[in-house]
Amino acid sequence: MEISVVRQVLDVNDTMSEENRQYFTQQGVYVFNLMSSPGSGKTTLLTKILMRLKPEIRAAVIVGDVCTTNDADRLAVTGVPVVQITTDDFGGDCHLAAHVIRKAAKELDLTDIDLLIVENIGNLVCPAEFSIGEDSKGVVLSITEGEDKPLKYPLMFRVCDVAILNKMDLVPYLDADPDLAVKNMLTVHPEMPVFKTSATKETGLDEFIDWLKAQMAKKAQAAK
Amino acid sequence: MEISVVRQVLDVNDTMSEENRQYFTQQGVYVFNLMSSPGSGKTTLLTKILMRLKPEIRAAVIVGDVCTTNDADRLAVTGVPVVQITTDDFGGDCHLAAHVIRKAAKELDLTDIDLLIVENIGNLVCPAEFSIGEDSKGVVLSITEGEDKPLKYPLMFRVCDVAILNKMDLVPYLDADPDLAVKNMLTVHPEMPVFKTSATKETGLDEFIDWLKAQMAKKAQAAK
Numbered sequence: 308m309e310i311s312v313v314r315q316v317l318d319v320n321d322t323m324s325e326e327n328r329q330y331f332t333q334q335g336v337y338v339f340n341l342m343s344s345p346g347s348g349k350t351t352l353l354t355k356i357l358m359r360l361k362p363e364i365r366a367a368v369i370v371g372d373v374c375t376t377n378d379a380d381r382l383a384v385t386g387v388p389v390v391q392i393t394t395d396d397f398g399g400d401c402h403l404a405a406h407v408i409r410k411a412a413k414e415l416d417l418t419d420i421d422l423l424i425v426e427n428i429g430n431l432v433c434p435a436e437f438s439i440g441e442d443s444k445g446v447v448l449s450i451t452e453g454e455d456k457p458l459k460y461p462l463m464f465r466v467c468d469v470a471i472l473n474k475m476d477l478v479p480y481l482d483a484d485p486d487l488a489v490k491n492m493l494t495v496h497p498e499m500p501v502f503k504t505s506a507t508k509e510t511g512l513d514e515f516i517d518w519l520k521a522q523m524a525k526k527a528q529a530a531k
Numbered sequence: 532m533e534i535s536v537v538r539q540v541l542d543v544n545d546t547m548s549e550e551n552r553q554y555f556t557q558q559g560v561y562v563f564n565l566m567s568s569p570g571s572g573k574t575t576l577l578t579k580i581l582m583r584l585k586p587e588i589r590a591a592v593i594v595g596d597v598c599t600t601n602d603a604d605r606l607a608v609t610g611v612p613v614v615q616i617t618t619d620d621f622g623g624d625c626h627l628a629a630h631v632i633r634k635a636a637k638e639l640d641l642t643d644i645d646l647l648i649v650e651n652i653g654n655l656v657c658p659a660e661f662s663i664g665e666d667s668k669g670v671v672l673s674i675t676e677g678e679d680k681p682l683k684y685p686l687m688f689r690v691c692d693v694a695i696l697n698k699m700d701l702v703p704y705l706d707a708d709p710d711l712a713v714k715n716m717l718t719v720h721p722e723m724p725v726f727k728t729s730a731t732k733e734t735g736l737d738e739f740i741d742w743l744k745a746q747m748a749k750k751a752q753a754a755k
Contacts, residue, residue, distance in 0.1 A: 344568045344569045345568045345655045345684060346675065346677045346680055373656060373684055373685075373686070374683055374684070375683050399686055401657050428656070429568070429656075429684070430654060431569045431653065431654070432597060432623065432625035432652070432653075433625050433654075433656070433657065436623075451570065452568075453570045459569070459598055459599050460597055461598050474675070476704075477701065477705075480701055480704045481701075482731065
């Protein structure tokens with residue numbers, strides 16, 4: 308009973324996600340859905356990446372949280388348009404659903420935007436099940452979370468097109484092996500591109516940005 | 532529509548949680564539900580705590596994961612009985628529900644157990660909504676996740692009776708303020724006891740254990 312209800316909710320979401328995808332494509336916007344556990348460093352990472360994308364790529368961000376506008380405030384310093392969603396009004400939803408993204412996107416002037424990044428709610432489980440109309444999905448894992456997380460939360464790593472292993476600057480102080488973390492990611496998703504970064508020390512960012520730009524170029528090429 | 536369905540699922544869970552609670556009380560078992568984000572150090576913390584509880588307190592653990600039996604394997608070295616639940620068979624559930632706990636508890640001989648610790652699935656959102664028949668709930672926050680998490684995920688910190696701020700040994704290498712993390716916890720839940728620990732360096736564990744023992748003693752006293 309519970310499972311069939313969940314299935315229904317997911318089916319509705321899939322339909323709306325597909326509508327979003329067509330809409331964003333018509334507008335010439337590439338959409339990237341970024342997910343992770345709480346505290347993996349998504350917002351710091353995005354802030355640094357957004358600064359490097361300018362002025363070549365015109366980006367915007369939709370950021371989801373259960374509560375607070377902290378992340379939007381932090382992202383706003385980059386000068387890119389930011390829309391904050393707080394799901395507390397929707398019963399504290401643990402993921403961003405396609406209908407929520409559609410509503411949020413209405414607050415952006417998409418004709419001026421090449422890249423829309425969605426910073427999803429901190430949760431390594433539920434957001435993996437909800438497509439939002441994105442062109443690609445990425446997951447950030449902080450090396451402080453331990454190497455085994457890809458094996459314990461495989462769906463997230465399986466649905467993502469790219470992974471970022473963040474907080475690499477802390478490796479010397481941890482009993483954690485980044486190569487094993489990457490190996491575990493590739494066990495659940497062979498050949499997925501993985502980038503090792505430190506958002507605070509700004510290492511590895513350009514390699515990821517190059518990957519993202521290549522995806523955007525591919526989509527633009529296909530649209531011609 | 533979606534919200535009313537969710538409400539129904541929660542009501543069913545509440546009823547079964549209350550039945551669990553009566554059952555555990557009859558068996559003379561104190562139940563502690565431990566929650567957190569993925570990778571906060573719950574399993575390492577529990578392993579160290581379980582070693583210190585022996586032989587005075589006879590403990591058992593039910594551990595939940597979406598996939599893998601890694602945590603059960605790590606906990607098993609303590610010699611206490613461990614039951615692993617993997618929710619992948621239930622569609623990858625993002626929390627442990629009361630009916631799942633009831634089923635898992637059947638695999639334990641409760642007459643030999645004083646304390647049942649439930650290590651919930653790594654998720655700072657959903658498990659907060661699902662009681663399992665526990666006497667108290669605790670949340671572990673790793674200081675590596677940042678100080679703002681209590682404000683961003685307030686329900687979790689509001690429903691918990693105790694909080695543990697873990698990985699304190701990493702503070703020197705982070706741009707994070709543990710006192711601010713504690714302050715934010717107390718903003719959403721005034722007067723909640725908070726313990727600062729390092730599971731790997733084994734600091735702060737006894738203070739938390741004393742708190743847990745005091746709760747167990749209170750329940751035993753009330754039952755007389």
